[in-house]
Amino acid sequence: MTAKFKANSNLSLAQKYNPLELENEVRAFWEKNKTLKTISEYREKNNKKTLGYVEGPPTLNGIPHVGHARGRVIKDFHFRLKTMQNYAVSFWAGWDTQGLPVELEVEKTLGAKNKKELIEKVGEERFVEECKKSIMKYHRLWVEADTLLGMFIDHDKAYFTHQDRYIEREWQYLRRAWEQNMLGEGHYVVAYCPHCQTSLSNAEVGLGYKEVEDPSMYFKFKICGKESDFFVVWTTMPFTLITDLIIGVNPNEDYSRVKVGSETWILAKARVEPIMQELEIDNFKIDETLKGKDLVGTKYDYPFKDLIPKQAELDQHPLIHSVVAEDFVDVTTATGIVHLAPANGEDDYAAAQKRDLPMFAPFDEQALFSEDAGKFSGYFVRKTDSMVVEELKDRGLLLKIGTVKHEYPTCWRSHHKLVWLARREYFIWTNKINDKVMEAAQKVKYFYDSPKNRFFSFLKEGKPWCISRDRVWGSPLPIWVCEKCGEKTLVASKKELREKALEFPNHDFELHKPWIDRIVLKCDKCGGRMIRESFVLDVWHNSGASPYARFTDQEFKELVPTHFLTEAVDQTRGWANSLLLEHIIYTGKPEAPYQEFLFQGFVLDAKGRKMSKSLGNVLEINKLLHERSADITRFYFMWKCSPIDSMNFDPNELKGRPYQVLSTLYYLHNFFMQNAKYDNFDPKKHTLQWAIKEDALNPPDMWLLSKLQGVVREFTVMAEECEFNSALSKLEDFIVNILSREYVPMIRKDLWSDDPETLNRRLAVYSTLWYSLKTLVLLSNPATPYLSEALFQTVYKLMDDSL
Ligand SMILES: [Zn+2]
Ligand SMILES: [Zn+2]
Incomplete structure (x- = not known):
């Protein structure tokens, strides 16, 4: 990054381009100089505009792999690009730390078959502690991945979705829904995962279609x-x-x-x-x-x-x-x-409702057939x-x-076949605001049509959102019900809980099960005891609350709607959806909490297969980056194909063209430095203006500079339009073909002489190279920040301390 900050660099330009070594040195340089902090502080004070950003929080339930890295590289590219354009961006980290994915990971670690067995074995308190341990274990790996990748995301300002402060603010969305009569209890046919022992939302169902045998x-x-x-x-x-x-x-x-x-x-x-x-x-x-x-x-x-x-x-x-x-x-x-x-299918249920048929839903809380199912009672539905x-x-x-x-829907987390069951759940009646949702979605820029269409066709379904989950580690549903008169109340802060409590077991409590379940409130209507509905919230509600929950009121006002967000294309049903719904409920306006949303394609293995544990083809990003260059990996991610295409990630390809482009840029600098130093080139004095005045520029220089102008223009437009692969191809072509293969041979013999008579000609060549190479270093900074930083410090800063 090239903001003005004090350099105290021990970096030097080695003879040989050794990217791993170079990146280690630059990383140490960034750490020592607190570069990210310096830039952020500088940009907060000096910017032409602030752009809101809210991090799509990765779930801390596993080791980051190359599939995750693609999105992170694009996010960082965008941040660096905008920062260089003098925008201040709230590029602050965030982590999804609750919900099924985390619980299932802990179930596995503790060796339990399912939720029921786990809770019987260890109890809720220990379970929650284990969840916290588990997320912090993965947090370290994710921070390491970001550090290796050279991400300039601010980890000091990270949010975690399980923190009380976050949950209290998440509850404000529910309060709004409650006030608008959009949140309530209903019997409805919902998808149910027999393994996870909870229902899933309509959006989650779409995340796990698989070919199964029935x-x-x-x-x-x-x-x-x-x-x-x-x-x-x-x-x-x-x-x-x-x-x-x-x-x-x-x-x-x-x-x-x-x-x-x-x-x-x-x-x-x-x-x-x-x-x-x-x-x-x-x-x-x-x-x-x-x-x-x-x-x-x-x-x-x-x-x-x-x-x-x-x-x-x-x-x-x-x-x-x-x-x-x-x-x-x-x-x-x-x-x-x-x-x-009707108790086992959505269409069936609707057909029965239409005709006012009595409901026959003979299931108990665990989705086993109840007494009413006669001979079949006590069995899990599919077992019969x-x-x-x-x-x-x-x-x-x-x-x-x-x-x-x-093709049949399976659980997106545990991959078990789902069943449809009529159950008592809590819903946000998002079907009531579908017009607003569609209107809001229309105003967003998606860059490409295919993911946009996918998003819209999902949104059009406009089904009610089942937000209750029969699990443990999640934001609790803050609804209490009176044992005596059935009155319900929604409480959306710790303060309110204290005020309304009849029984308050602990002064120091956190907003999680089992502690929150011990709070008994007093019924306003009859004075009776109110007990919390034991549900937790859909994890997508949790992360979808981030625009309000992760900021302060003031920041929310300034930074939302956010500017540019990007996530994988499956988030059309996930985060992009819940962000949109919750924001409309919160504001009451047909407005999305983001202005632009780029949906990225998935990353597959070299042969085009999905990466999975069972195939053993998952590439952990940290392992990869201990052996391979982050710059080259970053370049490869953005250069190989369009961001919306599925990408076949082949580590062998890193050594090919991507390496060639970066090393060419590096050696061009070596070539420049060796010659320019010899002739005492001074960039402050020997500028392009100087060369023009001295009439020392030749046709090859003019040709190169006009080509460069075209590349800058096209690169900028393409980068803004998320055509990253085309933008980087322009750079590639300029570095490898135009500059290295064509221009350098044309001017080489001008540099052979050391005749003082032709010194001005040589200095004019250096000024052309200086200007062109510096422009390239700046352009490539969002994609390959290590190399750019190294060249900037060892060439440009070294020769011109006013930079
Ligand atoms: Zn499941
Ligand atoms: Zn009551």
Whole structure:
């Protein structure tokens, strides 16, 4: 960085470009001179404008790898670029330290199978302590990675999402939502991870689609009052027959009655042939075709009334176990008839709500079937798949059981298959503000269309946000409920808690379970005892609160909306989304907390495979940077491809072109220094203006300088537009081709002579080189800060102490 600061440098320009050595020296130089601090302080006082930045906090649950480094390099590039343009940027670190990812890491360390086992084993207090230990362990590794990468992010001003101060400010978002009637309790079908034993938000569901194997089951439901007429249905989730309440057809499509032996089967006309083939039935005949709507109201004989007494009761309801019409039923797949289990599916739930059907959700708190599920009670839902298959077989209703591979949502953290369950949860009713959300999102600059479209199509879904989690290590949901009258209250600060407390076990307490659960409040309405809802908050709510929670009120006013943020493209469903929603709730305005958002592509291994522990191809960034140059790695990240493309990271490529570009820049300086020193070149005296006045510039110099002007212009525009790869290609071309391969050979023989007569000509060449190389060093500083700093200190500062 080239702000004016006192240099007391022991750096020198070695003969050989040895990047690792050079970077160690520069790092020591930065530390000794407190360069980052000096620059920040200088920029705070001297700037043309302040640009807000809030760090997308990495989760401290694992070792940083090259996938993380790409984003960090881009962030640092942007910071350095803007700082050089005289902006002050609040480039302060931040860490995501709570939630499932951290808990699962601790579960692993402590050798527990799941949450329940863990809490039984160690208790909540010890669990929380272990979470804190775990995050600090990873914090050290992340700080090391930032230091090695040469990131100028301010770690002294870092925020941690588990700190009380942060949580109290996060709660202010909830207070706003509460005041606007946008936060409340609801029974709703939510995605549930059986391993993590908690529900997930809609956004989280989208983070973990994977190809999985499931049962593929064809079965039939007998039509009531007919001896041998059946509906044919297909499902991949046999367990949902336990909560089956209705079956759906598409009202406007054709359905056929098909003679199969002595039976009549009903299914979508378009599906008769393929299904018969699938079931290996050659002998069948279409009897009659009718519209879906003609089937509506037909009752079917729910097969498990004897096993589930509650279902026998429900069967009395005229609509339960009958055919309903739904436009979402697709007749181009399966049988064109779907069975609907409102407690286990979102569409199913909506269909039941529309018809005012009684809810049948026989699950307990741990997502096991409850008493109401009769024979199936006590089992985890998916565990009953095979039981259901057996029961259908016994009743002669099973047509075929096989397996199917399909894309199915899995837990983004533990990779277990999710199930949908009707549960009592807390929601922010973000569906109510969807217009504002879309309007706010429109105003943001995304640089590229494809991630923008991805973001918008997700936002358009506009579903309510399930924010409650049945976990331990997270920001607590600050809602207390009266045991006596059911009154609810939201408390959003420690001070308020103290004032309202009936029982306050500890003066020195932190805003976490289990301590916060011991606080009993007094009910305003009836004086009764109020107990906290034991949920913690979705970790995405936690990090999405950062614009308000990490700053002071004053900083929030000055720095938000922030200027430029960048994260990986999966954050369309993660942080970019929660930031947006929370900011709109907080301000009430259709405005995003960021003006620009660059979504980056993922980093893959050299062969284009996802990096994963199981493949053993994860490249830890610290290990890499102990052996490889940070500058060259940084250059490679930004130069190899567009920031939105997936990048195949191949360490062998670092030695190729990226090394060549940087070493050429280095050796050009060596070449310049050797010659310029010999002729006593003085940059303060022998400026370009001087050379022009002396008429000492030749056509090659003019050509080089005009090329340089073009490069500066294009580089700047491209860097601003996040076309980093194109910007660096311009630099590459100028350094390697224009300057080194073309210009230097043209002027070399001018430098061979030591004739005093031609001294002015030589000095003019030096002034051209001085000006061009210095410009290159400044341009490349955001990408390769070590080399730039080293050259700046050992060449430019050395020769011109006014810099
Ligand atoms: Zn999970
Ligand atoms: Zn009360």
